[in-house]
Amino acid sequence: MILDCAVIGGGPAGLNASLVLGRSRRKTVLFDDNMPRNAVTSESHGFMTRDGIDPQEMKRIAQEELRKYPNVAIEKQRVKNIDKAGGLFRIETEDGSFFSAKNVILATGFKEVLPEVKDVEQYYGTSLFSCPFCDGWELKDRPLAVISENPKAFHMAKVVFNWTEDLAVCTNGKQILSEAEKTLLETKGIKIYEQEIHALIGKNGQLEKIEFKDGSAILREGGFITPEWVQASTFGSLLGCKLNVQGGIESDSMGRTTIDGVYAAGDTLITGASQLIIAAAEGSRAAIGVNAALIEEKFKSPASALK
Numbered sequence: 001m002i003l004d005c006a007v008i009g010g011g012p013a014g015l016n017a018s019l020v021l022g023r024s025r026r027k028t029v030l031f032d033d034n035m036p037r038n039a040v041t042s043e044s045h046g047f048m049t050r051d052g053i054d055p056q057e058m059k060r061i062a063q064e065e066l067r068k069y070p071n072v073a074i075e076k077q078r079v080k081n082i083d084k085a086g087g088l089f090r091i092e093t094e095d096g097s098f099f100s101a102k103n104v105i106l107a108t109g110f111k112e113v114l115p116e117v118k119d120v121e122q123y124y125g126t127s128l129f130s131c132p133f134c135d136g137w138e139l140k141d142r143p144l145a146v147i148s149e150n151p152k153a154f155h156m157a158k159v160v161f162n163w164t165e166d167l168a169v170c171t172n173g174k175q176i177l178s179e180a181e182k183t184l185l186e187t188k189g190i191k192i193y194e195q196e197i198h199a200l201i202g203k204n205g206q207l208e209k210i211e212f213k214d215g216s217a218i219l220r221e222g223g224f225i226t227p228e229w230v231q232a233s234t235f236g237s238l239l240g241c242k243l244n245v246q247g248g249i250e251s252d253s254m255g256r257t258t259i260d261g262v263y264a265a266g267d268t269l270i271t272g273a274s275q276l277i278i279a280a281a282e283g284s285r286a287a288i289g290v291n292a293a294l295i296e297e298k299f300k301s302p303a304s305a306l307k
């Protein structure tokens with residue numbers, strides 16, 4: 001069977017794309033190995049009607065909703081390779097199966113490279129986060145830190161200040177702030193610590209203290225980091241799609257990439273706006289883009305128009 005669309009990645013982007021494709025009667029397979037970056041957290045915020053939901057529960061509901069649409073199947077496994085031959089995409093999965101599809105939606109998300117601070121992963125998703133719009137409310141008015149080794153620290157400090165004025169910026173030994181930036185932050189009462197971090201201290205993911213290598217320490221109850229972002233799967237570049245400066249897949253208002261038949265949605269675009277509701281909307285948009293192409297194909301061909 002030739003699929004109308006293979007959706008790679010079953011986070012909110014891929015799930016919403018599959019929902020719209022299913023409702024459009026398109027033969028679709030959604031491939032997902034369930035390793036999203038938000039697996040570290042048990043609460044997601046800012047999605048209307050779903051504020052505070054466990055992201056795995058949201059996924060379960062979305063998969064359940066897809067069962068209503070018989071033309072959508074879910075393959076709970078990793079895609080190993082995608083190539084194009086004879087006008088069709090060939091998708092190879094980890095168990096050695098092959099699928100053919102007219103179109104592909106890449107919704108594989110990204111992975112974060114956390115700062116090189118010992119045990120930071122123990123706190124990430126519980127008291128340290130990367131998106132103040134997602135988790136700032138829960139940490140409001142508490143003593144927080146921005147832990148960052150890159151120039152995004154300045155912007156993050158200005159944003160987090162919206163939720164707490166008791167803020168420390170810790171650069172872990174890196175000189176990433178200009179003198180002008182430091183002065184501006186200090187005029188707002190934001191403290192700057194440029195010495196190397198020795199350890200994060202706390203229990204069950206709840207940060208309590210940051211210890212520095214010079215022997216000093218500050219009490220902090222949580223904060224934000226500014227990770228680097230890399231593609232979770234590299235199909236975009238393998239298929240020849242143009243990438244933006246952050247390494248995200250470039251796409252237009254219909255989710256179309258620079259390669260015919262390849263669409264992209266969600267975090268894999270790396271636009272800087274990384275949220276469940278945005279990813280879901282982009283998934284819907286890409287599915288509409290696929291539909292538009294399939295409709296055009298049908299009405300262009302005199303043979304199919306006569307059917």
Ligand SMILES: Cc1cc2nc3c(=O)[nH]c(=O)nc-3n(C[C@H](O)[C@H](O)[C@H](O)COP(=O)(O)OP(=O)(O)OC[C@H]3O[C@@H](n4cnc5c(N)ncnc54)[C@H](O)[C@@H]3O)c2cc1C
Nearest residue numbers: 009011012013033035038045079109134266267274275276
């Ligand atoms: C700690 C943390 C807290 C967050 N909190 C919030 C919040 O409160 N509110 C909010 O709106 N957003 C939050 N986010 C951001 C949100 O999780 C992402 O923006 C959203 O999940 C992006 O959706 P996506 O579908 O693009 O990618 P993902 O959700 O990452 O899904 C991609 C899926 O593709 C799969 N995949 C990748 N490669 C392959 C392959 N080769 N084969 C098969 N499957 C593959 C992955 O396993 C994954 O299941 C948070 C993120 C983190 C890290």
